[in-house]
Amino acid sequence: MRLPGSGQFIGSLIGQCLGDALGFPVEGQPYPVCRDYVQEIILEGPGLRSRPGFVFGQYSDDSQLARELILSCVELKSFNPDDYARRIADLFSMGNAVGGGQATLDAALRLAQGVPWNRAGTPSPSAGSGSAMRAGPIGLMFYDETESLIRAAHDQGIITHRDIRCSIGSVAVAGSVAYALVNKPIDREDFVREISQLVGVIDQSAEVVYSSLTDWIELEPIDAIRAIISSGYAFGDWQDWQGLTPFVTGTVLWGMYAFLHSPENYLKTISTAIEIGGDVDTTAVIAGAISGAYLGIGSLPRNLAIYLTDRGTWGYGELTQLAMDLYNLKILRKELSPYA
Ligand SMILES: [Mg+2]
Numbered sequence: 001m002r003l004p005g006s007g008q009f010i011g012s013l014i015g016q017c018l019g020d021a022l023g024f025p026v027e028g029q030p031y032p033v034c035r036d037y038v039q040e041i042i043l044e045g046p047g048l049r050s051r052p053g054f055v056f057g058q059y060s061d062d063s064q065l066a067r068e069l070i071l072s073c074v075e076l077k078s079f080n081p082d083d084y085a086r087r088i089a090d091l092f093s094m095g096n097a098v099g100g101g102q103a104t105l106d107a108a109l110r111l112a113q114g115v116p117w118n119r120a121g122t123p124s125p126s127a128g129s130g131s132a133m134r135a136g137p138i139g140l141m142f143y144d145e146t147e148s149l150i151r152a153a154h155d156q157g158i159i160t161h162r163d164i165r166c167s168i169g170s171v172a173v174a175g176s177v178a179y180a181l182v183n184k185p186i187d188r189e190d191f192v193r194e195i196s197q198l199v200g201v202i203d204q205s206a207e208v209v210y211s212s213l214t215d216w217i218e219l220e221p222i223d224a225i226r227a228i229i230s231s232g233y234a235f236g237d238w239q240d241w242q243g244l245t246p247f248v249t250g251t252v253l254w255g256m257y258a259f260l261h262s263p264e265n266y267l268k269t270i271s272t273a274i275e276i277g278g279d280v281d282t283t284a285v286i287a288g289a290i291s292g293a294y295l296g297i298g299s300l301p302r303n304l305a306i307y308l309t310d311r312g313t314w315g316y317g318e319l320t321q322l323a324m325d326l327y328n329l330k331i332l333r334k335e336l337s338p339y340a
Contacts, residue, residue, distance in 0.1 A: 001144060001182050002181075002182045002183070002184070003182075003331065004140075004143065004181040004182060004293075004327075004331065005296060006323075006324060006327045006331075007296035007297045007298055008180075008181055008292075008293050008294070008296045008297075009140055009293075009323045009324070009326055009327040009330075009331075010292075010296075010297040010319075010320050010323040010324065010327075011291075011292035011293060011294075011295055011296040011297040011298075011299070011300055012136055012137075012139075012140055012177055012180075012181075012289050012290075012292040012293035012323070013066070013067075013070065013136075013137070013140075013289075013292070013319055013320075013322065013323040014292055014297055014300055014305050014308070014316070014319060014320065014323070015266060015288040015289055015290075015291050015292020015293070015295075015300055016062070016063055016066060016136050016285045016286075016288045016289035016292065017059045017063040017066075017067075017288075017305075017308050017319060018059075018270070018288060018300065018301075018304060018305050018308060019270045019273065019281075019284030019285050019286075019287060019288025019289075019291075020059035020060055020062050020063045020281050020284060020285045020288070021056070021057050021058060021059045021304075021307070021308060022042060022047065022270055022274065022284055022304070023270075023273070023274050023280040023281035023282070023283065023284035023285070024051050024054075024058060024059065024060050024098075024099075024281045025037070025049045025050060025051040026274065026277075026280060027051075027060070027099065027279065027280060027281045028243075028278065028279070029243070029277060029278075029280075030241075030242045030243050030277050030278075031241050031242065031243050031275075031276060031277035031278075032277075033277065034243065034274055034275050034276065034277040034278075034280055035275045035277070037049070037274070038271045038274050038275040039275075042267065042270065042271050042274070043267070043271060046303075047301075047304050048304075048307070054098075054311075055307075055309065056307050057304075057307030057308045057309045057315075058098065058309055058310065058311065059098070059308060059309075059310060060098045060099040060100075060281050061091075061097045061098055061099045061100040061104070061130075062133040062134060062281060062282055062285040063134075063285060064091060064096070064097060064098060064310060065088065065091065065104075065133075065134040066133075066134045066135075066136055066137050066285075066289075067310075067314060067319070067322065068084065068087040068088070068091060069084055069087075069134060069137045069138070069156065070137045070140075070322055070323070070325075070326050071087070071322065072084045072087055073137070073141055073326065073329075073336070074322070074325045074326055074329060077329060077335055077336055077337055078141075078336060078337035078338070078339055079138070079141060079142075079148075079152040079155070079156065079339045081117045081118070081155050081156065081159060082117055084117075084156060084159065085111050085116075085117035085120065085159045086111070088104070088107070088108050088111060088159060088160065089108050089109075089111035089112040091108070092104070092105055092108035092109070092112070093108065093109070093112045098310070098311075099281070100130075101128045101129075101130045101246055102122075102128075103122035103126045103128050103130055103160060103161055104122075104128075104130040104131075104160045104161075106122050107120045107121050107122050107159065107160035107161070108160070111159070117155075117158075117159045118155075118158060118159075120159060120160070121157075121158045121159055121160050121161050121162040122160060122161055122162065123162045123163070124162060124163035124164070125163060126161070126163060127161070127163040127165045127166055127247060127248050127249070128161065128166070128246040128247065128248060129166075129169060129246050129247070129248045129251040129252065129279065129282050130160055130161055130166075130246075131156065131157030131158070131159070131160055131161040131166045131167075131169070131170050131248075132157070132166060132169030132170045132172070132173045132248050132251070132252050132286070133173070133251075133282045133285050133286060134156070135153050135156060135157065135169075135170040135171075135173040135174040136173055136174065136177045136285075136286070136289030136290075136293075137177075137326070138152045138153045138156060138170075138174035138177075139173070139174040139175065139176065139177025139178035139179075139180075139181065139289075139293065140177060140178075140181070140293070140323075140326060140330070141326070141330060141336060141339075142174070142178070142338070142339065143177070143178035143181045143182060144178075144182075145338050146198070147338075147340055148338045148339040148340055149171075149174055149175065149178060149198075150171055150198065150201055150202065151339055151340065152174070152339040153167070153170040153171045153173070153174040153175075154167045154170065154171060154202065155339075156170065157169075157170035161248075163248075164202065164203055165206075165248050165249055166248050167202050167203075168199045168202050168203055168206040168209075168210075168248075168249075169248040169249060169251070169252040171198055171199050171201075171202055172195055172198070172199050172210060172252050172256065173252060173255070173286055173289065173290075175194070175195045175198040175199070176191070176195055176256055176259070176286075176289075176290045177289050177290055177293045179191055179194055179195065180259075180290050180291075180293040180294035181293050181294075184294065186260075186263045186294065188214075188217050188260050188263070189214055191260065192210070192211060192213045192214045192217070192260070193211070193214075195210055195213075195256070196208075196210040196211040196213075209233060209249065209253075210253070212231060212233075213253060213256060213257060213260065215227065216228065216257055217257065217260045217261060221261070221272055221275060221276060224257055224261075225238070225241075225254070225276055226238050228250060228253055228254070228257075229241075233249045233250050233253055234247065234249075234250030234253075234254070235247055235250070241277070242277060242278065243276060243277025243278025243279070243280070244276055244277065244278035244279050244280070244283060245278060245279065246278075246279045246282065251279055251282055251283055251286070252286060254273065254276060254283045254286075254287075255273055255282075255283045255284075255285070255286025255287040255290070256286070256287075256290070257272070258270070258272040258273035258283065258284075258286075258287035259287050259290040259291050259294070263291070263294060264295070266288070266291045266292065266295055266299055266300050266301070267301060269287050269288070269291045270284050270287060270288055270291070272287070273286070273287040273288070297320075
């Protein structure tokens, strides 16, 4: 197996945070608004539009929670659901979360009241993308240990989301990051096959859902989303398309599609993730975590990434150092314990 470089660990975290920061200004906006934003601001312009009340570079709960996941792992030298649950509860109860879905907020409040991590998650049929969006770092931690990857992706997810589709989405995101770390150049059909098999371990029927990506990767975005809608994996009607809802399956599939559609170009991947409209900070987070893991930090737009911030803290330098700390623990010192 190919040994990942430190630039790929950094690229995955920065790639996710920057995707978040680029999607955040138009989160929840409909397709035409997002399509124009991508064309005029990201592709043609300097990309520096901020969300009202925030400076450009602010990322949201998706990346705050991924950052906390890495912090916990670096401190405890493995994934520890008790510690991660405490960090989720703290972020929300201290009012520091930027955005955030209802299911995550409700679970965070239960955690803060002392409910254990494996009981606090919002039950089915609530199936938002809140647990999948933060699963990228699990792919960095356990890219070479399939059992730990599946278990940790699942367990980090159920802290807030207990629907099995959320666990599947979480495994798909972590698995995609892991695959992108050690396979270059990318074989897109093999990628889809591997991820489908991985989610099949959680639930056999998910293998069929995720393997349909193979039919869409050659399609242009508009045709791909129509196919995803007609398969029932995203809600809505193309005739009156407003954008992706936060439903986990469609969101994760779209993030993966955005990467597979242009695996060699980070900004094009992020643009595809965002142009579709709706919950686009999260689609861009998922696409960005995979793309950054594949391409490495050297292929990401540094002129935009240097603006990353969480209200004046945790900017480009600190995030880079955090990814390096994880790399040193996992690859150089080999001190990261399996999660089994
Ligand atoms: Mg968000």
